[in-house]
Amino acid sequence: MRQWILAGALVAAGCGHAHEAEVVSSYEPRATIGQTFTADTTRLAGDAAAGDAGLKALAELLDGQLAAVGQLRPDKHEADHIDLAADLPAPGWALHVRLTPKAEALCLVTIEPVATQPNEHAVDAAPWSVQDAFEMVRRRAPTMLPSKLPPMDPARFARLRAEAAEAAAQGRDPSLSPSEYVRVPRPISREGEDAPYYVPPGPAEESTPEK
Numbered sequence: 001m002r003q004w005i006l007a008g009a010l011v012a013a014g015c016g017h018a019h020e021a022e023v024v025s026s027y028e029p030r031a032t033i034g035q036t037f038t039a040d041t042t043r044l045a046g047d048a049a050a051g052d053a054g055l056k057a058l059a060e061l062l063d064g065q066l067a068a069v070g071q072l073r074p075d076k077h078e079a080d081h082i083d084l085a086a087d088l089p090a091p092g093w094a095l096h097v098r099l100t101p102k103a104e105a106l107c108l109v110t111i112e113p114v115a116t117q118p119n120e121h122a123v124d125a126a127p128w129s130v131q132d133a134f135e136m137v138r139r140r141a142p143t144m145l146p147s148k149l150p151p152m153d154p155a156r157f158a159r160l161r162a163e164a165a166e167a168a169a170q171g172r173d174p175s176l177s178p179s180e181y182v183r184v185p186r187p188i189s190r191e192g193e194d195a196p197y198y199v200p201p202g203p204a205e206e207s208t209p210e211k
Helices: 053-067 128-143 154-169 203-207
Strands: 035-040 082-087 093-101 106-115
Touching: 035 128, 053 082, 053 093, 053 106, 053 128, 093 128, 106 128
Parallel strands: none
Antiparallel strands: 035 106, 082 093, 093 106
16 A cells, blocks of 8 residues: 655654653654654643643644634543544545643644544545645644634535535545645635635646636
């Protein structure tokens, strides 16, 4: 299966109190689309953070980033990790984040788009909008900064979901590999909540000369 190594900076962090708001990031070869990095939660809760304070702050920050690209689900707290997720406008797709606490206030963060049918699973290809949502969150998450975009309100999500469902039914929103995704022409502007669901142009549209 094709492997994709996500590009990213490798930022080293020290031990104990020498963390000083650094993010320890490591990127490994994956057979599916995703990114894993290790975050220092004292960036959010301070060196005096104890217990779950830093983890809670990190979960809230990432929930905000997920809410900007889809409809946020309730967090799922397990014995050794927390799962965050948002349903995306493309039917049958979601963006998943897992937080796994580590020693010294560090937290392993895994971000990946997932297909929800028949059961949720990682993928090596996804529609353009799904990969775009993943790129927005995976670039923002290691900065430990809030999302630049507001949460997606239910009305906007419903509109985008309807447009996405229509595009999928017409076969205009195929799954793309990461290498295909990066070659797709981008929309002229992403600004504005009234922007329609973006569907990559097909071969006929790309080859049509401008008049």
